[in-house]
Amino acid sequence: MSSYNLKEVMNKPERLAPGHRMCAGCGATIGVRAVLRALHEGDQAVIGNATGCLEVSSFMYPYTAWEDSYIHNAFENAGATLGGVETAYKALKKRGRLPEDVNYKFITFGGDGGTYDIGFQSLSGAMERGHDMVYVCYDNGAYMNTGIQRSSATPRFADTTTTPVGKVSDGKLQSRKDLASIIAEHNVPYVAQTTFTRDFKDIHFKSEKAIYTEGACFLNVLAPCPRGWRYDTAEVMKICQLAIDTCYWPMFEVEEGKWRLTYEPKKKLPIEDFLKEQGRFKHLFKPGNEELLVQFQEEVDRRWEDLQYKCNKN
Numbered sequence: 001m002s003s004y005n006l007k008e009v010m011n012k013p014e015r016l017a018p019g020h021r022m023c024a025g026c027g028a029t030i031g032v033r034a035v036l037r038a039l040h041e042g043d044q045a046v047i048g049n050a051t052g053c054l055e056v057s058s059f060m061y062p063y064t065a066w067e068d069s070y071i072h073n074a075f076e077n078a079g080a081t082l083g084g085v086e087t088a089y090k091a092l093k094k095r096g097r098l099p100e101d102v103n104y105k106f107i108t109f110g111g112d113g114g115t116y117d118i119g120f121q122s123l124s125g126a127m128e129r130g131h132d133m134v135y136v137c138y139d140n141g142a143y144m145n146t147g148i149q150r151s152s153a154t155p156r157f158a159d160t161t162t163t164p165v166g167k168v169s170d171g172k173l174q175s176r177k178d179l180a181s182i183i184a185e186h187n188v189p190y191v192a193q194t195t196f197t198r199d200f201k202d203i204h205f206k207s208e209k210a211i212y213t214e215g216a217c218f219l220n221v222l223a224p225c226p227r228g229w230r231y232d233t234a235e236v237m238k239i240c241q242l243a244i245d246t247c248y249w250p251m252f253e254v255e256e257g258k259w260r261l262t263y264e265p266k267k268k269l270p271i272e273d274f275l276k277e278q279g280r281f282k283h284l285f286k287p288g289n290e291e292l293l294v295q296f297q298e299e300v301d302r303r304w305e306d307l308q309y310k311c312n313k314n
Contacts, residue, residue, distance in 0.1 A: 006199050012037050013067075015045070020065040021057040025233025027196070027223030027240075028054045028138040032109060034200055035136055035219065036068075038207035039105060044068060046085055048108030050078035050119055053145040053225075054138065075118040079126030079135060082108040086131045105211050106133040112153035113143040116179050127186040127216045134210045134217045137179065140225035148228045152177040155248075156299065157292055159280045160228070170292055171283065175299060180220040184254040189215040192253040194262075195222035195240045202251055202262055209253075222249045230279025242274040247304040252311065259310040268304075271297045 015036040022029045032054065039045055045068040049055045055072050058065040073081040086106045092098045110119055115137040123135055142160050143149040149162040155176045159165040163172040184191045190213045192206040203221065210217035224231065224239045231239055243249035244263055248271060251263040272293060275281040284292050 004201050004204060006201070009037050009200070009204060012041075015039070015067045016058065017065045017067060021060070022053065023226060023233075025224075025226040025231075025236050026053070027140060027221075027225065027236055028111070029058075030196055030236070031136070031138045031203070031221040031223045034196065034203045035107065035109075035134075035207040035221070038204055038211055040212075043103050043105055045105045045107055046071065046082070046089075048073060048078050048082040048085070048106070050108070050110035050114035051075045051145075052111040052114050053140075054109055054111065056145060075114045077122045078108045078110045078114060078119050079122035079124075082106050082133050082135075083126040083129060083131040086133050090132075106131070107136060107211065108133065109136050109138060111144070112137060112139045112141060112179075113145075113151045115139075116152045116177055123183075123218075124186065127183055127188050127218065130188070130216050132214055132216070134207075134219060136207075136219045136221060138221050138223035139179075140223050140228060141176075142225070142228050144225045144228045153179070156296060157281065157284060159283065165283045170289070171280075178303070180218070180252075180254075183218045183220075184257075184259075186216075187257065188217060189213050190217040190253070190255055191220075192218075192262075193220045193222075193249070194251050195243060195249055196237055197241065197244075197263075198237065206253060206262075209255075228280065231277055235277065239274075239277055242269065242277060245269045246271050246274040246300065248274050248300055250304060250307050252307060259307075259313075261307070261311045271300050 016032050047068050047070045049072050139153050141154050148160050150160040150172050154172050157171040159171045165171050180193045190210050194203045194206050210219050224236050226233045245265045246269045252261050
């Protein structure tokens, strides 16, 4: 991998142009820009994009915010679409229909609704077949584009429009799916989980590694949503830091089956520090709901211990 200089990386030409219609403080576009900065100069990309916030706000025919070739596909087939394009590219190269010095990379983006849920079969198939591509999930923890409905990425007790908090409900009852671990079990060469840190170094190196590792690779990027999570738009980086410092969102990579933590907080913070910054969890801090916070903490602790075991046994 190349050396890292924050100023140089941030000054690279943007592959997602300004002028799109995403919300202020949205984590999705921050994630897209960070991932695409990892492309080497001179390399071109074909971008796939499942239906979702990112697609409807960045591609309004005939206008597009994407500087690279771009394909909008349905919710359920982002993995299959880019897998097919990558296969066609290889076939054209083999037949001499494309110059040898032409170098395309294949990257597809999908929200958690189009990745964890509706598009999971397509994603799983693309990973199993081993297409030379990167699937990037921008995980904002719900179906934000259609009204903040719960997904299988939504954390337990979150207040959404389909798991509303009230007298008879404490929010979503089920725990969040651990998709990165599920994809790692597909025996693909590279899987990583990341988010936005102050210097963006973690997401940059993982994106570069995923893009330039041959075979099917997967990135799961925590991408906070100000509308669904209900936080002040300027606090997006603070939210991400709290997510990793509480171990709600551990940062790790699985390379050729070997698990490795890429960040371990010097002092693990209580999960309340992450939850209290978000309006979707404000009910957890009302008198009488102390046990819900205990249950949330226990789940975070269990997952963190499981992850440490996987990493240490290597």
